[in-house]
Amino acid sequence: MLITCPYCGPRDVIEFTYQGDGNRERPQPASQDLDAWNTYVYDRLNPAGDHNEIWQHSGGCRAHLRVVRNTLTHEISSVAFTRGDHKVDARHKAEGKI
């Protein structure tokens, strides 16, 4: 499998570390909603098809990437830096939490 890192170009999967399901929403830091925390820490989507995943180019530029990968074919349809595009952060920003 090749992942095209926006910095480094197409690289073998061996250079990357899987950092998990990219759909998880981290509750606000001070949240005491244990169900929400439980969902965030333990629940993972496992779709047969396109999956939104986080990968780190740990053997390269070390950037975290949001990768849309088809779990049936390993086809990668998009790769982007995670920085600045996280939904939870946008919400926190809107609420003045960060």
Added chain:
Amino acid sequence: MSPRRTDAGGRIDRLRTIRFTFDGAPYTGHAGDTLASALLANGVTLFGRSFKYHRPRGVLTAGVEEPNALVTVLRGEVREPNIAATMVEIHDGLTAVSQNRFPSLAWDISAANQLGGKLLSAGFYYKTFMGPAIGPLKSTRFWMFCEHFIRRAAGLGRAGIAADTARYERMNAFCDVLVVGSGPAGLMAARAAADQGARVILSELEPHFGGSANWSGETIDGMPAADWAARAAGQLEGYDNARLLPRTTVWGYYDGNVLAAIERVADHKERPGKGEPRHRYWIIRAKSVVLATGAFERPLVFPGNDRPGVMLAHAAERYANEYGVLPGNRIALFTNNDSAYRSALALKKAGAAIVAIVDVRPELSSEMRELADQAEAKILFGHAVVATEGGKALSGIKVQRFDMVNGALAGEARSIPADCLLMSGGWSPTIHLASQAGAKAEWNAARQAFLPPKPTQQGPTQRWIGAGAFTGSFSTAEAIAEGRAAGLSAAGGTGAPTALPPVEAAPGDPDPAPVFEIRADGKGFVDFQHDVTAEDVRLAHREGFISVEHLKRYTTLGMATDQGKSSNIPGLAIMAEALGKPIPEVGTTRFRPPFSAVSIGSLAAERFGGLRPERLTPMHDWHVANGATMYSAGLWYRPMIYGHPGETIEQAYVREARATRESAGIVDVSTLGKIAVQGPDAAEFLDRVYTNMFSTLAVGKARYGLMLREDGLAFDDGTTWRLGEQDFLMTTTTANAGKVMQHLEYFLDVIWPEPKVHVTSVTDEWAGAAIGGPKARAILAACVTGTAVDNAALPFMGIVHGKISGVPVMICRLSFSGEMAFEVYSGAGYGTHVWEALIEAGKPFGLVTYGLEALGTLRIEKGHVTGAEIDGRTTARDLHLDWMLSRKKPFIGSAMMDREGLIAPGRLELVGLISLDNQPLNGGAHIVEALDEANPHDSIGHITACCYSPALGKYIALALVKDGKARRGTRAHISDPLRDRFGPVEIVSNHFFDPDGSRMHG
């Protein structure tokens, strides 16, 4: 008569004689021989004993699919078992032995298993020895008792225990077109693609390129096929854009057109050439793949089809044409298709008499009659072989009239003397790689074979195209045409149509009769290597194993080292008949990597041996030069002890630890993970990742910090130093340096991209030395310039900058040993310089160097935790670190750390243990309330670290014990049956020594 070398012919070098041994007896062969061909040439027919029944077995094939003739190759003390003799090229000094026989191959005691053959059916051992517990003789315990003997009696080669000293390497390769297989189709494909300018790799698992051309006896382009193949390969060698890999098996087809291959670089040599590895593991990334992997001939299933002397028809043809070896003098053939007639003619030409061709088909084409006439062979059409005669070698066959429509036998069986029987049950394309790549095989009723589907040149992951026998096109002319077309297509070219090289070949219909099995009395083997008979398959069906996946697992059909290359289709056909379903409805199992055996060494390659990476601290050479015994910790090497002559490890670390508490000791701490956390929001960020506050930390001070994981369990600890308002130096444990870095990067990249913080790994930038003990401050005062180091200038957890021997250093007063202690950091390049200056300054004060053992002793005495206690299961509370959990702010893990299960009673808590019998304690030993040596049970915890404490004069340990805190002051026992150590202990606080910290606060 036995097999023999022909007087002429074959592609062996008859002028070169090679000497080797098999089962201790010396033999000779010629250059170009395999072990199988050389042994046959010497008249050897018995190669091994079968897996379950210990039946004598000969050689069935001439190639990679060999199920019977497995041998163990010895190289010095190293033994490599289960190697097909058909794949071993002989060389001077080759030493091979047969397997699964005792005391010898010819006289094997366990062959008595054959007498009980009816009993030893599928699942016999499990049914007999693992049945329901009725009485003392049937239970799991009884199975466990018997298993040892059963496993010894069954099985194949024995693995050695000597370390493999061979070198292996890994190689990455990239190409436009990878061609797998170098028969006529593969050679044409490689040439066509290379002519288009594509970068081509051509792999061939045999030593010589050419595949079937090397033994078909056909004529291509006006010359013998073998010469044509040699010429074609030679021409390809001259291409800059083509790489030819002989002795290379492509064994795995993975996503994204990544293929794995093993090249047997030096197995055919007495010893590897200079710099040569034994095997090379190729990882090939190909834009397109041409699969020209050919086809395997199938055996027929009939009683006695496993007797030495029974062989596949093409294999005998190959032995005659390629190796100049006749597998017999009076040869009979048994076939359901036309290809055997060509084999008969080849063997006749090589000098054998063809006594009969037994064909299941009631009528034959005039071309086949013509071939049989040329071979001077009598055809028995509408007949079948119903038995073989002889002992360890074939003496004759029994034939009977056969109706292929209903499988019925009729008339009297009659004997035909023969010393060799060749069988041909049709051909199965070698679709393994396509199957690995996800292709669903399609049953072709005419060919009676699973064929690969139409090639997929589209799609993101697998781009392959097939050619030749792989696609079910069994003639050489078709292979040549398809090969060129595939090569062009794979290279993306079209190419002007040019004439294809003409082929002269024996005629023949590629479609066999749909006959797989002759049902007569006796064992007819389907899977030769695992001793699975046709009756076993039917038994499995009767017992309800109707799925092909279940059939495979219950009978172990196709699960041996040959992975059913010769047995899958016959097994499936017999199953289909039992089910009363057509074969495609029964389905086939998916092939998985590897295609054939792969050495584990090649997969490990440079991760082991001299090329294994290692990390050395800046002071490494000094440690080694000054008597340190080095200890490998992950990739790092750290001093374990600096032993004096005659000292034991315990004596050395006790001396080092005692001297540290009495005067001073110094230890290399350069391996600690170090991360620069910098930026306007650095303090805020640290507040989020640590359980305690760092925004309140003053510049020039350090603080001990604890991190949790998101799930609330303890993750890592260390000190973080505030070097400036926006500049922190975080230290982590040695083992977790990488994980902590990744953890921080994840949060900054994914969860909190807004804070202006940058993290940089600086582990390798700093050399660190920790110096502790009552004299430590005096030693620093004697060598540090540019700053005072007294209590006012350098209070507990204070940081100062100064110089030692002219080199800038950063000194932080913190203590892991519990003594008045300092960590001295300098630029890594000056590490040894500063270290030596500290050693020199310490001489008048009795400074000692100490290693990991003493470091551990000092920390156990203080009750500090490390990775042994922060083991991914413990919480801050379990480790009595709850004082570090801030209630003023959220931090990573704060929401989850108070979950019910993490605060429930009964958790394992950190305690100290003192050995009451004054004997050493062992790491990993269990702790029990009541000792029961005969039947150890009811563990209440385990020891995480242990030592002899010079400060206490006792053997002590840290342990995680259920409700440990409440048990302080009570007694328990350690129970360590593996090391036969039982004894009383007292449970105490983990703070054994100087619990109020008066020594370090000084």
